[in-house]
Amino acid sequence: MVLDLRVALAALALSTLPVRSQEPNPPDPEAGQRPIVNSPGPACAVPKLLWDDTIFVLKAPARWEAKEWVVAGGALTAVVGTALLLDTHLRDESQRHRNLRTDNMARGVQLFGAGYAFGVIGGFWVYGKLAGDSEALHTGLDAAEASLIAGAVLGPLLKSAVGRSRPSRQEGAFHFQAFGGGVSFPSGHTTEAFTVATVISEHYPQIWVRCLAYGTAALVGAARIQQNAHFASDVLGGALLGTLVGRMVVTREGQRRGGPGKLQVSLTTSIGPGYQGAVLSVRL
Numbered sequence: 001m002v003l004d005l006r007v008a009l010a011a012l013a014l015s016t017l018p019v020r021s022q023e024p025n026p027p028d029p030e031a032g033q034r035p036i037v038n039s040p041g042p043a044c045a046v047p048k049l050l051w052d053d054t055i056f057v058l059k060a061p062a063r064w065e066a067k068e069w070v071v072a073g074g075a076l077t078a079v080v081g082t083a084l085l086l087d088t089h090l091r092d093e094s095q096r097h098r099n100l101r102t103d104n105m106a107r108g109v110q111l112f113g114a115g116y117a118f119g120v121i122g123g124f125w126v127y128g129k130l131a132g133d134s135e136a137l138h139t140g141l142d143a144a145e146a147s148l149i150a151g152a153v154l155g156p157l158l159k160s161a162v163g164r165s166r167p168s169r170q171e172g173a174f175h176f177q178a179f180g181g182g183v184s185f186p187s188g189h190t191t192e193a194f195t196v197a198t199v200i201s202e203h204y205p206q207i208w209v210r211c212l213a214y215g216t217a218a219l220v221g222a223a224r225i226q227q228n229a230h231f232a233s234d235v236l237g238g239a240l241l242g243t244l245v246g247r248m249v250v251t252r253e254g255q256r257r258g259g260p261g262k263l264q265v266s267l268t269t270s271i272g273p274g275y276q277g278a279v280l281s282v283r284l
Helices: 002-014 042-058 066-085 087-096 100-113 115-131 134-162 188-203 207-226 232-257
Strands: 264-272 275-283
Touching (some): 042 134, 042 232, 066 232, 087 207, 087 232, 100 115, 115 188
Antiparallel strands (some): 264 275
16 A cells, blocks of 8 residues: 555656657658757656656666765664664564553654655655646655665565565564565665655755754654564665755756756757747756
């Protein structure tokens, strides 16, 4: 149900992306044809856009330089270190202090990594459309696309490949069975929460926005530990995945638009014996 909602929301939002017209093919002067401009509809562009950006994210390591590899190594070390030193201890402590009140709080908070997150995405998109606010509209579009890539593609792939058992199964913190085991790593709720938080923070870099967005995402991760659904390293892995994908999608789409909120206009002319034409392309 959650995946269906994510896909539907992403398709609806991304279907509004303007598509740049292709350059006209020079006509046959003797046939008296006019220049023809092929303008594929927005719906045709959605699968290609998602495919291109998913491949862009997957190929990111091939473009990394020394600095990026150092950061990646540090992130991996943090995840492994958390698994070795903190997973069992934090799981035991969270369950020792678990009660009805903390359960109710956790169930509410974790929705910001599921239904509430999609509501936030849709809210930005709807407001941007109704108010003519390009920044809000782009925030909704980027968050929808990043959520689909992180939550529907990369997250499930990692879950299947790692095959880690959830703490609720009482099989220990180090029970792994690749491609046929558990689905604990990374935390999907945390991935979604940090994906949305990152996209919002990249579009609205004010300190209070960042604190609110990332603070809420961190609470989602804590709620998943409290619910005995994930270990701490699962949450950390989800946070890193969501942050990485969110930043990459915002950067990628910003380049396509010529920068966040900027209008990109181009004029293509085609002149030859017996014909002439021009195509004006506008992209947000």
